[in-house]
Amino acid sequence: MKKSPKIALIGNPNAGKSSLFNSLTGLRQKTGNFPGVTMDKLIGKWKLESGDDAEILDLPGIYSIYPKSVDEQVVINILANPKHPDYPDLAIVVVDASNLKRNLLLFSQVRDLGIPTVLALNMIDVAENQGIVINSVKLARELNVEIAEVNAKKGIGLNGLRLAVNKTLASGYNSNDTLPMTYSSELVDEIKQKYGDTDDYHALLWLSEHDNLRQFNTQQRVGFDELQTKYGWKTQEAQSKETMARYAQLNEIVDNCLHEMPVEEDPINTWTDRLDKIFLHRFWGYFIFLAILFIVFQAIFTWATYPMDLIDGGIASLNEFLKTELPDSKLTDLLTDGLISGIGGVLIFIPQIAFLFFFISMLEETGYMSRVMFIMDKLMRRFGLSGKSVVPLISGVACAVPAIMSTRSISSWKDRLITIMVTPLMSCSARLPIYTVLIALVVPETSSLFGIFNLQGVALFALYLLGFFVALVSAWIMKLLLKVKERSYFIMELPSYKGPRFSHVAITIWNSTKAFVFQAGKIIVAISIVLWVLASYGPGDSIERAEIKIKAENPTLTGIELENKIASQKLENSYAGVFGKVIEPVIKPLGYDWKIGIALITSFAAREVFVGTMSTIYSLGGEVDDENATVMNRMRAEINPETGKPMYDTALGFSLLIFYAFAMQCMSTLAITYRETKSWKYPAIQLFYMTGLAYISAFIVYQVLK
Template sequence: MREKIQIALVGNPNSGKSSLFNALTGMNQKVGNFPGVTVDKKSGSTVISETMTATIIDLPGTYSLYPRREDEWVAYRVLMQQDKEVDPQMVVLIADASNLKRNLLFASQIIDLKIPVVIGLTMMDLAKQKGIKIDVAELERELGVPIIPINPRKNKGIPQLKKAIEQTALHLYKLPVRDFINNEALAPNAVKEVKEVVADLSDYKAIHYLINHESFALHNKLQEKIESIEEINKFNHTKTQAEEILQRYQRISVILKQSVSEPSPLQKTMLTEKLDDVLLHRRWGYLILIAVLFLLFQCVFWLAEYPMTAIEWTFAELSGFFNRILPEAWWSDLFINGLIAGIGGIVVFIPQIMILFGLITILEDTGYMARISFLTDKLMRKVGLNGKSVMPMISGFACAVPAIMSARNIENKKERLLTIFVTPLMSCSARLPVYTILIGLVIPKQMLWGFIGVQGLVMMGLYLLGLVMALITAYVAKWFIKIKEKSFFILELPTYRAPRWKNVVVTMVSKAKIFVVDAGKVIIVISLILWALSSYGPKERMAAVHTKYEQLAQQNPDQKDLLEREKGTDLLENSYAGILGKSIEPAISPLGYDWKIGIALITSFAAREVFVGTMATLYSVEGGADADETTLTEKLNAATRSDGSKVYTLATGLSLMIFYVFAMQCMSTLAIVKRETRSWKWPLLQLIYMTGLAYVMSLLAFQLFK
């Protein structure tokens, strides 16, 4: 029978910890929540050797044992043995070889807790590219713990790491006798007295009991004793922490001089500083940022135009082909006007989504995205946020769900709530299909000064409109959230580097796959349900329409094609979908919408991008066989009201785009806000204020431009 151990996997953010977790556990993973918090708990099992298996607990990334964020507190409590569910026998710490000085701070703290530890050294290839040479044996001697170079993505070093884990678990590696620094000297009397009242504490762990005992699950008498020790010895938390960090970095610098050789950083530093002088300039920096965003949205249109046109034409031809070869039956109608129209509504937007995410990945990889956070911190603070709010908000351009979850990195509770509250106003990728089709309908394809596309400018304007309204909303909301807490903005600016093109391509493909699979499932299901609602209605009403047009056909045999089109419209109006749309038309007609747009507003509450699939299905069902070979854009462009006027005018198009900028039409976002805030108060407030804002702003837009 194999011995089973529990291992905590820890490390700085972006050090390769998740890659190692995936390499060790493969498919044997589970995701839950740590008790009482919204931080994910990832665990998995792995075989260490013939006689040993392990449960790996992947703890949230953290820079040191002084937690600030909620996820850092989770890792801290586990390492301080204050978590009842997770009590690891040893720690595997991941350290980034290309940034050893910062990573060794956390490593030295864990070593001083006197927990058995194995260090996995990642990013060795990146360190080599930077000209950094590491004497692993010397580093191992200085730290007193096993150090194994690994590359989890290529599965290199994993057998050696498992061997070191087994030997450490069997106590073949002894814990370092001496502390990394003289922890006792930081507060001699206080440390000694705490160790007398709490058994089996290292000197360093005793310091953490003095600093954070209020957050530990200790009985009242013990809490009072430690509090008394603090007061008697006049223990200063801030001073002790500062002295400790200073001493650790001094010792780390000595170790790195002995075990690591680096090239002169002067040339790279000078290049980075020269670029930052321009890109972070108080005036030019903002102009460059606007130019970068402008270019990004222009490219979304320029580069995607031809593949999108080709996809639209392909699906129109496909619908026409199947209409010619399939017999007239309900199932062929379902296949052509339900399934093919629905799939076409998904696939046509893949080029734009891939291009948008590819460009965003390039900004991240080059190091410019971090500069955007730095640039906008001053503006963010004026509205109640801080620079760290920028990353969730920029992530909101992709999807609000992971963006809201990433707000956990914001230490200040008020700023975190405000960030969650306004992030759904950022135009996510689900809105992109809606914007694209409406801009193509109502905005002329013109160029200003020969190189600036008007359509790209409007697209950028919609994204900026959401951003501006998010800032205004945050400014107003900050007066109603009564939480007073100081906040700090500390950001490590990476060096500029060329983008990893493989990473860009992988991201583009994965995002397209997510859109097709996740959004596609919803769109297809709703398209099929909508086809049924659009094709069937109350028997009496549908029969009356058929009878009416049979009589008209007999009276006017030369107008057969016209009557067929009118019959399709009448049948759609009297279907269940038509009845639903007509019932809400009085409420939405002031915004310039007809009953078909009303149906799309209802169905797109499940997911905004369903708007396009809904329109594709409605106009396919209405148009009948004659409409199968026309594209959706052509169908919408030809749509008219009962009085013969066009449906999609400039006023209606702008009103509808503005509605989708502001409306909270995403059930997944509401669910994740409830989970992150642990209350229905915030998602309900979002639903109310965003829907009200969408209605009022759309009303103003239509009345101004009609």
Template sequence: MAKTPKIALIGNPNAGKSSLFNSLTGLNQKTGNFPGVTMEKLTGIWELEPKRPVEILDLPGIYSIYPKSIDEELVINILGDPTHPDFPDMAIVVADASNLKRNLLLFSQVRDLGIPTVLALNMIDVAENEGYVINSIKLARELNVEVAEVNAKRGIGLNGLKLAVVKSLANRYASNDALPLPVAEELIQEVQAKFGDGETYRSLLWLMEHDRMKMFSKQQRESFDAIQNKHHFSSKKYQSEETVKRYEQITEVVDRCVINLNRQWDAAPVRTWTDRLDKFFLHPVGGYVFFLAILFVMFQAIFTWATYPMDAIDGGVAALNDWLKGVLPDSALTALLTDGLIAGIGGVLIFIPQIAFLFLFISLLEETGYMSRVMFIMDKLMRRFGLNGKSVVPLISGVACAVPAIMSTRSIGSWKDRLITILVTPLMSCSARLPIYTVLIALVVPEKNTLFGLFNLQGLALFGLYLLGFFMALVSAWVMKVILKAKEKSYFIMELPTYKGPRFKHVAMTIFNSVNAFVFEAGKIIVAISIVLWVLASYGPGDKIAEAEARVRQENPTLQGVKLQNKISAEKLENSYAGHFGHFVEPVIRPLGYDWKIGIALITSFAAREVFVGTMSTIYSMGGEVDDENATIKNRMRAEINPATGKPMYDAALGFSLLIFYAFAMQCMSTLATTYRETKSWKYPLIQFGYMTALAYLSAFAVYQLLS
């Protein structure tokens, strides 16, 4: 069977690789008007010709084959190693046509590695709007490669790209065998004699970047060092001079192949909408004000718009439970179905509207190109706290989920900066915290109260929690900077994409994927724990459960109906296995104002934060003391009485204490696993878990003592 050819998509960040990958393969991978979206290689199949599939690899965006970060190392370890399983038969270099000179640097390096290459000119429409006309036929002759004009977003020009790829695969155009800058012939010959490679430029790449390439052993790396010393070869000096020389050659090619209409007619530079908007969005004061205003509106909308569908879902689940209890026989199986399974599912479904609205806003910010401006204006602030400018990317991404946010730290070149960013990113309030915030804020912040009769106080409380997480991430980063003695200076270089209208298909895809992940990934954990919790809450050691029911009936001879059943359920829960677990941890959490029921939720939510709500839903559906069997989880929690004071359990002191605890606590196994994966050590996940748990406990203790 013939081997399926591999084609690598290579390009600068935000050149449109992921959009082209989606157009070619039909796979809906995450894309955005946002640099550095792809952090790992993605693969898909492209039907190049009838019955002739090729495998497409979408590699992380890079500016040069000389890597400065982990994601760039991934690309070089593939392109520089012909024995690598993902080494491509051909490369498609995707270039932003509106910034052709900069994009051609990477193209020329990939071509000189000896990989057959096609140049895909993307964003031709943007280039034309800025007054540039590219003669792609002449450019193809100058570069000795096939050139195709495409619009990756709209899928335009794909047939021309197919023809270019077919022709290149057949002809396998030779690379430029001459080095951009000459080096001693004996130097290259010695490398090739020891490591055996026919491509001159690839041999030179090995010599310069051998420490970053996994294909070489320690002994081989030492051999490379010996060759460098023998020939007095400086990698940094050569790379710098080579880059300058390549740009000189590229400038000559671009001058011959690109017409600048503005320069030709002595016209004034075109002032685009991007230029006009950036004067305001990048303003040293106005930029921050606008960003805070966007966040404020976002959290107001999340609470206001999502209220109606959430109430409908909450009431619907309660009504379904009541109906099932009425039509099904009174048995353990019915209780498992209603109080275990459906209560758990209800704890997942109720938060779909808020998750959807959160990712709607995040997606719109990414799609339009505004998110890149947020990173740019925040860079100066980040540096004061010891973070790299690129740390803004994972911190902002952490609002959605800490797992991909921590993975995105691979673009940070400094190890200390990257480590600090990894350790503090989970302090950003992710979407998993949103369900907890929603329930607790609804209990302690009056729904109808507004500020100035205009701003919803619940939305303000949510806005404050997100700002608190960001502030604590900065403070923690500063402390770690002092501890680690991080003095290394770093630079933040980032391309600001042009503003674009949102692609509503991609917005809808982002919302669907996010909701789908919450329902079927987090949801599976929540439902599974809800069922396990029901079992633990329904059975106890020895005859404790039976004795509890008998005791309630004996001590309350006048109670009947729902009140009696609620009293029995509460007593059974306290004497169950779950109740014993709760009582076991109660002495530790009592200073925070928490009882044994909250203790159960704290234990179960160590798997994932959002499990807290499913746990409370199960506990209060079984042991709540309200007269209405139809009551929603919010009403059941609101009706809970503190036996010590006789007042509502969830007052301001307890509610805000819990909010602060969950704002700071590390309760996500997936995040800890990702930290281990990225640092290759269990030491750092343990440090992360330890300092965040201590911070959460002490902060929650202080809040409870101050407010009670």
């Protein structure tokens, strides 16, 4: 037996494969990448009885070895190629015991590929509750395979599974002697002669799916086409006949090994059916979903505030301590204002990510999330999305970073990509400081709508609603422009409602948080340092001359007021300030000057940096809350030198609001888009189209209102 065998978990969607993976591996997991494919794979370690660690690979859920989607193609590219780096030494096929006949189709195909196979009968308890009794000993004998009964959620039966795996690895059992299908031996022999010695079923799989298999080049695929023509091979017809033959064979076996007992409760009146009458109701289903979302995001905003404040305060205290203890130098500034501030920008997102994935995992564990996707699919599909896009879009109201991470539940690459590309249009919590300041400048505080609603509150609600509407329109446009051969289907078997297993919830939170910190975090810290350099240095000796100039012009100033003026002048003469002057002609049609231009640049680190940048520019200090108020007063008093009127009038205020509602001004979002798509192409497109949308919209608003 191989010392460290590779074991693949294979099964239909909702068969409990991922739950079994978590039970087998616990926290001994890592996220990798399928070779040549921008899709995550989960790898874990599982200790066998021999003392060796087996490498467990959790493959995407599939219904058969004939792929209908991108994620299914990933699985088949592994199983069809014995030379693939992820080709398993053994496959554990996880089946839902309450839907045995349908699940066994995939098992029979994997077994006939010659891969040593163990059958894991999951959800035995669900089957028994439905009056289904399976004679697993007889079934193992009929199928000539080792079988283990498991409860993946509760971690029951893992020792029996370990015994079955060890026995199968030792015996090296492969497949049946005969395939349940008719085919030409001459055709198979010619395939083996041209493409390498293999078993008959692999040869026929290559013939049928050669266009989806990466192991073959264009010339080889043309060769397969010629063989199909020569022997009159019709792929669809052959696959249909094979599937029918397999079902006929499996039905006979299952009927001999399965007995259905009468149950006291009518199957159509189970708790799952009763709850579905409420949760899937054409009206109350939407109402309940919105109510749950309201509670979830209220909890996220409320609960995450405290740990986020602790992290923010801890980073600030650390910076203050280091600045006090370390000598005043550029190296100290780089460490505190660059590196540690960048790390703080990563760590402060952890509470939101943890809470969001806690709730998402709870909804998935209980089976409710599948219902949400089902009821929303028809509406979302009109805009090029799917029911699975709902959760990321709503999550974007809290933060686009965990929202984009949650798109992993979308199996269709096209739907997932469109969702990733439009999610940042949802107004996240980081925009709130900007909205608060600008709305206070341009919307009267005392006015009301119909004497009931405060106009400032209505304006804030309208900005969030606008983001959602534009996200849907953008998705619809991408649906028309994005030319993908893959057709999107929403096929889902609704699982029964279950109680959550909190160890699985904890694993989900850990993996999601770790992935963000160690993947996207590296990029965020790097860009933070770059931004610090741009704001701290200038051409030649411009920074030094700026300080001398301020001191000469203000001989009586001391303390914080002098420091703020010096900081403002240094910023104006830094590379960031120079760039602000350079881009001023470009942003002038929007009503912006070079000071706002600097804020546009620096707020690329995070949208809320806009307020801090304006504080520096306008020589303001103090705590954040007081600073925001002072910013509003100072911005309100700012005079436009060209017109002699207030700078932040209605036209400029709404122009900035619209710009920040649409602009991609957050490097964290770009970093996580790169992390999820494994390509810089999509973050670049995202940055380009959102910046263009923000610019054109802000231009129209300013030109109309001025």
